[in-house]
Every structure is written in structure tokens, then in C-alpha cells.
Amino acid sequence: MNRPAEGAEVVRLAARGDGVTADGRFVVGAVPGDRVTADGAIWPGPDHLAPACQHFGLCGGCQLQHASDAILARFATARCLEPLARLGIRPGDVRPAHLSPPFSRRRASLRAARRGGRVELGFNEEGAHRLIDLAECPVLSPELFRLVAPLRQLLAMLMPERSVVGVTMALTDGGPDLLLSNLSAERLPVVEALTAFAAAQRLARLSVEGPLGVETVVAPAVPAVTLGGVAVTLPPGAFLQATADGEAALVAAVMESVGDARRVADLFAGLGTFALPLSRQARVLAVDGAGPALQALERAARSARRPVETQHRDLFRRPLTPDELGRFDAVLFDPPRAGAIAQSTALAQSRVPVVVAVSCNPATFARDAERLAAGDYALETLWPVAQFRWSTHVELVARFVRR
Incomplete structure (x- = not known):
């Protein structure tokens, strides 16, 4: 049966994965290109796929198995840009979204x-x-x-x-x-x-x-993981990037963002996902409040003779001050989903030439970006990364430069 010409076309995906029609209706299970009739029936478009799993629709692990890769990439990019646009912030360059493949969650x-x-x-x-x-x-x-x-x-x-x-x-x-x-x-x-x-x-x-x-x-x-060519023993239950593929995309964006900086601060450093790759070319100060992860990083860096100094510090209560930040060529911060209000405020008041943000929450990232913009930093480049396959969860890397 042919698709009906009548009905409202689905034009975008909302933040929680529902399709949104041209007349503003939210439709569960619809993707852009579908048509929704007056009685709520969905007529699939070319980007509406058969789900890959029998549990889809019930299991909370995936929301977008019925969307094509093209739709997933558009969704990831929009999730990063929309909160920024509401604040009047536009990146100078937006790179293509990176999608991790199926069967890749580690x-x-x-x-x-x-x-x-x-x-x-x-x-x-x-x-x-x-x-x-x-x-x-x-x-x-x-x-x-x-x-x-x-x-x-x-x-x-x-x-x-x-x-x-x-x-x-x-x-x-x-x-x-x-x-x-x-x-x-x-x-x-x-x-x-x-x-x-x-x-x-x-x-x-x-x-x-x-x-x-x-x-x-x-x-x-x-139970070790290799980060930047260095084996790091994983503390039980420690945070690890969800996929090796997504981690590689994030690291590549961070390395490009930092460029040839020789003194780098990695804030919310964890196990050293970024500190250890950066230590191949720069002296790195790695700061975090998670003691076991930071200790694992310190032992691994010492064993590999990497130029990484660690500092155990609660960056929510005691962010690095503008004076402390002033000795670095670039500063990277990768906070939890809550973002980094105090640290981004201090960064905005600093004279660091390059600030690199890694975020797992576009909404709190936009709030931190607003503080950096108020401190005369320009958002130069943004990389959307969707390593949680078929999920509405999106990550990003952003490069800010002082004007």
C-alpha cells in the first residue's frame, strides 16, 4: 500500500527521541520523513528502519533503533547545537557526528x-x-x-x-x-x-x-585498559568510556584541539583517558576528586615514565583559580553530567589561550559555554560523538579560543 499524501510529516526528533510533526505533535516511534495521519497512524518514510532487537520499545537501553544512521547523525548534531543556539552561541565549525557501531559497548x-x-x-x-x-x-x-x-x-x-x-x-x-x-x-x-x-x-x-x-x-x-599506549589497572567500578570506538573519537578531537600545547591541565581527569595520550607530547597536570582512579593513573604514568603530575582535588568545591590556570597553554575539562559551573567560571576569568571541553550532557555544556563566552572565549570547533548506539545520550568535544 502506498504512503498517503495527507497527514503531517515528521520533521525532527525531540530530545527524548519522539518524532515531531510539522504541526507540532510529538509522536512516539516516528522519525523524520514519516507521515502521521489524523488518527495517529505512522506511515514509515525512507529513514524508518526495522528495529535490531526484540526488546526495542520496552527496554530503556535504546530509543532510536528505528532510525537510519543519517537520522542518528542529524539528531546527535542537533542535540549539541540546540542548547547553544538558545543562548546565542554558534560554533565556527561543526564536524560530522561520529556514530559508534553496534555490538561495541564495553x-x-x-x-x-x-x-x-x-x-x-x-x-x-x-x-x-x-x-x-x-x-x-x-x-x-x-x-x-x-x-x-x-x-x-x-x-x-x-x-x-x-x-x-x-x-x-x-x-x-x-x-x-x-x-x-x-x-x-x-x-x-x-x-x-x-x-x-x-x-x-x-x-x-x-x-x-x-x-x-x-x-x-x-x-x-x-583488569587493565590501554590509554594512550599505557596500561592502566582499572579500579572496581571505575568510569570507563562506553566504547573503545567512541573513546578514540573523543581522544582524536581532544588531540586536534590542544594542538602543539606543551603545558596542559586535564581537569576531571579520571583514569587518564586524555592525560595519557596528551603526555606523549606535553607535560600534563591531571586533577580529579576520584581518588582510586587518580591513583591508578599516577601508578601507570610513573611506570611508563610519562610526564604526568596528579593532584587529588574536588573541582566542584575548589576549582583551579585563574592564577593557577595561567601557567598552561591549554586546559581540558571533562566533568560529569552536572557540568562544571565553578570551574568554567574560573576558566572564563583566566588567560588560557585554548580551552577544550568534553561533555556527556549538551544542556550543562551549553551553560558552561555561556560562561566561557562571557569571558571572551569563542567556540571555534565542535565535534558531536554518539557512542551510545541508538540512544538519545550524546557527547561532544568543543574547542574554545580566547579572542
Whole structure:
């Protein structure tokens, strides 16, 4: 049957992934190019695809599996530009959006729940607390997804009825790293079961988090990740970029932004995702309030003899001052989703020639960009990065230069 000529055309995607028609209606499940009739029926356009997963529409992990790559790229770019446009900020140059491929997620947080003697393991339903028990996942790397079924069996032996366990998994150079939260490993049979599971699944490490904190049960291999050519041992549950592909795109944009700077400050440095690549050409001060991650970076940099100095500091309460910032040729900041109000304000008052922002939240980035613009910084180049495949979550890198 041919598509009807009548009906409103979907012209864009809203921030949460709904299609928006030319007459202003929000339509769940529609993408640009579709037509929506008066009774709400969606007639698919050329960019409306069949979803890649049986759980799509329920699972909260993906919102845009029905959109083509062209639509995903347009969406990622618009998500970065729209908050800036509302503040009157326009980048001089916007690079093409980078999309990470399917089956590339190397870090994920799942949830396991035992109800009626059965364990369900997966992501939450979109906008609800109901758990989607994963039968497939075209987002997770195969090395991580293969753990889902055996982990479900393991937890069925260890979890009491009506309990919930958090599952944080990361793929390291030494194999999968698994952290189970709200699970006690005090009894010998539990320790033996976890140890046997780690051996059978070839884990690099298995840890549990309970009332006394995080405890490593077994670590058959070193759970290290390579950052900038340096092996960094991952603390249990530490932040790691979701995909190696997305990390590479972010690092490339940061390196281009920093250019030939010889003295660089990396604020909210974490494990050294950017500090270690930068240390190949510059002396780097890496600052963060997360002690375990910063200690891992310090040990790795020292072992590799990289020129990285670390400083443990809460940048929300004690941002680097304009005077402290003045000795650097470039400053990079990569805050959590809340942004960096205090630090961006101090940067705006500094004389740093180049400021590079990495953000996982376009809205709070726009707020920080507004402060930099008020301090006479121009947003020269912006790189949208969509490493969370089929998600509305978008990241970016932005290069600011003092006018």
C-alpha cells in the first residue's frame, strides 16, 4: 500500500527521541520523513528502519533503533547545537557526528532481580522500574553479552527471594571485569561459587560490593585498559568510556584541539583517558576528586615514565583559580553530567589561550559555554560523538579560543 499524501510529516526528533510533526505533535516511534495521519497512524518514510532487537520499545537501553544512521547523525548534531543556539552561541565549525557501531559497548550497568524463584537480568524498562530480561542485545559487545546467561544461573543460586543485585561489567585487556553490588561474599560456599564462575567465564576480576565496601573475590588476570599506549589497572567500578570506538573519537578531537600545547591541565581527569595520550607530547597536570582512579593513573604514568603530575582535588568545591590556570597553554575539562559551573567560571576569568571541553550532557555544556563566552572565549570547533548506539545520550568535544 502506498504512503498517503495527507497527514503531517515528521520533521525532527525531540530530545527524548519522539518524532515531531510539522504541526507540532510529538509522536512516539516516528522519525523524520514519516507521515502521521489524523488518527495517529505512522506511515514509515525512507529513514524508518526495522528495529535490531526484540526488546526495542520496552527496554530503556535504546530509543532510536528505528532510525537510519543519517537520522542518528542529524539528531546527535542537533542535540549539541540546540542548547547553544538558545543562548546565542554558534560554533565556527561543526564536524560530522561520529556514530559508534553496534555490538561495541564495553561497559554496562545491569540489574538482576529474583522473583518467584526466577532471576531476571537486564536493563530497566523505559521510564519504569520493571526489568527487561535480556534475550539479546545488539549494543553490548559479544564478550560481555555471553556472560548474561551463565550469570543469571549463578545468581539464581546466590540471591535470596525478592532481592536485587547490581551488575557492573567492563571489558578490559585481560578479560571481563565484573562487580556485583548488594551481594554478600562472606560465606565460603558463595566465595567458591564466585571463584568457579570467574574461572569458567575467564574473567579478569570478580568483585562484590556490600555493607563494608568493595571487595575483590578473585582476580585471575590484570583488569587493565590501554590509554594512550599505557596500561592502566582499572579500579572496581571505575568510569570507563562506553566504547573503545567512541573513546578514540573523543581522544582524536581532544588531540586536534590542544594542538602543539606543551603545558596542559586535564581537569576531571579520571583514569587518564586524555592525560595519557596528551603526555606523549606535553607535560600534563591531571586533577580529579576520584581518588582510586587518580591513583591508578599516577601508578601507570610513573611506570611508563610519562610526564604526568596528579593532584587529588574536588573541582566542584575548589576549582583551579585563574592564577593557577595561567601557567598552561591549554586546559581540558571533562566533568560529569552536572557540568562544571565553578570551574568554567574560573576558566572564563583566566588567560588560557585554548580551552577544550568534553561533555556527556549538551544542556550543562551549553551553560558552561555561556560562561566561557562571557569571558571572551569563542567556540571555534565542535565535534558531536554518539557512542551510545541508538540512544538519545550524546557527547561532544568543543574547542574554545580566547579572542
